[in-house]
Amino acid sequence: MNRSACLIFNPVAGQGDPEQDLLQIRAILEPAIDLDIYFTSQEVGADELARAALDRGVDAIIASGGDGTLSVAATAVVGTNIPFGVISRGTANAFAAALAIPDTIEAACNVILQGATRTIDVAYCNGKPMVLLAGIGFEAETVELADREAKRRFGIMAYVLAGVQQLRNLQSFDVEIETEDKIIKTSASAVTVANAAPPTSVLAQGPAGILYNDGLLDLTIVAPANKAGAIAATFHLFQTASTGNAAERDDIGYLRAKQFKIKADPPQKVVLDGEMVGTTPVEIKCIPEGLTIFVPSVAEVEPVEKLEGLPNLIIEMKELAEEAENQIQE
Numbered sequence: 298m299n300r301s302a303c304l305i306f307n308p309v310a311g312q313g314d315p316e317q318d319l320l321q322i323r324a325i326l327e328p329a330i331d332l333d334i335y336f337t338s339q340e341v342g343a344d345e346l347a348r349a350a351l352d353r354g355v356d357a358i359i360a361s362g363g364d365g366t367l368s369v370a371a372t373a374v375v376g377t378n379i380p381f382g383v384i385s386r387g388t389a390n391a392f393a394a395a396l397a398i399p400d401t402i403e404a405a406c407n408v409i410l411q412g413a414t415r416t417i418d419v420a421y422c423n424g425k426p427m428v429l430l431a432g433i434g435f436e437a438e439t440v441e442l443a444d445r446e447a448k449r450r451f452g453i454m455a456y457v458l459a460g461v462q463q464l465r466n467l468q469s470f471d472v473e474i475e476t477e478d479k480i481i482k483t484s485a486s487a488v489t490v491a492n493a494a495p496p497t498s499v500l501a502q503g504p505a506g507i508l509y510n511d512g513l514l515d516l517t518i519v520a521p522a523n524k525a526g527a528i529a530a531t532f533h534l535f536q537t538a539s540t541g542n543a544a545e546r547d548d549i550g551y552l553r554a555k556q557f558k559i560k561a562d563p564p565q566k567v568v569l570d571g572e573m574v575g576t577t578p579v580e581i582k583c584i585p586e587g588l589t590i591f592v593p594s595v596a597e598v599e600p601v602e603k604l605e606g607l608p609n610l611i612i613e614m615k616e617l618a619e620e621a622e623n624q625i626q627e
């Protein structure tokens with residue numbers, strides 16, 4: 298008997314052709330999995346659809362859409378032991394990148410077909426489930442500026458443009474951070490608490506690596522003195538993220554803890570897994586092994602060759618050419 302799964306599909310996500318995307322997903326998954334397909338709408342979100350599916354009883358929940366859809370669907374699955382599948386079709390695809398899930402439809406579907414799962418940590422931020430990260434200050438302002446229209450026109454550049462725009466009116470705030478064993482007071486422009494984060498979430502990249510199965514959250518404080526400092530700090534974090542090193546600048550701090558209570562003066566906007574959720578204060582607590590997700594059974598292999606796109610490119614396969622020549626001679 299086939300496995301069954303509820304597929305929650307956002308028909309307006311990303312810049313692709315949703316009808317084509319859905320056909321492709323069905324063509325790959327349906328031979329092995331009985332899919333019960335539900336579409337998100339402006340009124341009915343992926344979380345509501347996921348909760349209804351859990352009530353009906355399903356073997357798995359699969360969400361397909363941008364980061365917004367994936368995050369809210371995941372929040373409904375937290376704490377249930379029902380495996381969660383991710384088919385990313387958004388602009389930034391941060392959710393898939395943070396959890397090392399491939400972001401093409403074909404590869405993501407194959408991960409679900411293979412059926413390997415693992416449990417990962419999640420967190421609760423003011424009672425709301427969080428899979429990736431909470432951004433306080435700068436990031437929250439940036440997310441608010443990158444609206445759907447801008448994302449449609451500029452893709453991932455919308456976030457970069459919004460970030461640059463935001464740098465122009467960089468503001469610093471006083472922050473008090475309380476962990477299990479200490480209270481830290483400083484000023485900052487951005488405070489980010491990450492459970493898991495893609496390398497593109499530069500403001501989360503203070504520590505050398507963000508582990509999503511260590512029972513701990515990673516907090517990064519970015520406190521540049523001025524605009525030039527902000528650009529230098531961002532660039533440094535971008536570099537450390539790509540090399541896997543920890544940040545080494547005086548205006549960047551980081552620490553790990555099971556939970557954080559954060560107050561800001563003046564109160565700052567908070568973005569949780571890409572969605573605006575209100576303002577500080579926040580209380581964020583790690584929930585070890587709170588979510589079961591489908592993951593690649595073997596690590597993705599980086600391609601060792603890329604030639605396509607080169608001008609006047611001709612590739613001759615030697616053995617095939619020789620074989621053809623031999624056949625002609627025979």
Ligand SMILES: Nc1ncnc2c1ncn2[C@@H]1O[C@H](COP(=O)(O)OP(=O)(O)OP(=O)(O)O)[C@@H](O)[C@H]1O
Nearest residue numbers: 307310311337338339362363364365366387388389
């Ligand atoms: N059928 C629909 N019509 C209009 N809006 C929808 C519909 N379904 C979901 N939405 C809205 O889509 C948003 C989530 O979009 P999602 O994050 O999945 O895609 P995206 O914005 O294209 O991707 P990304 O977040 O990666 O930029 C939610 O705000 C939700 O209200």
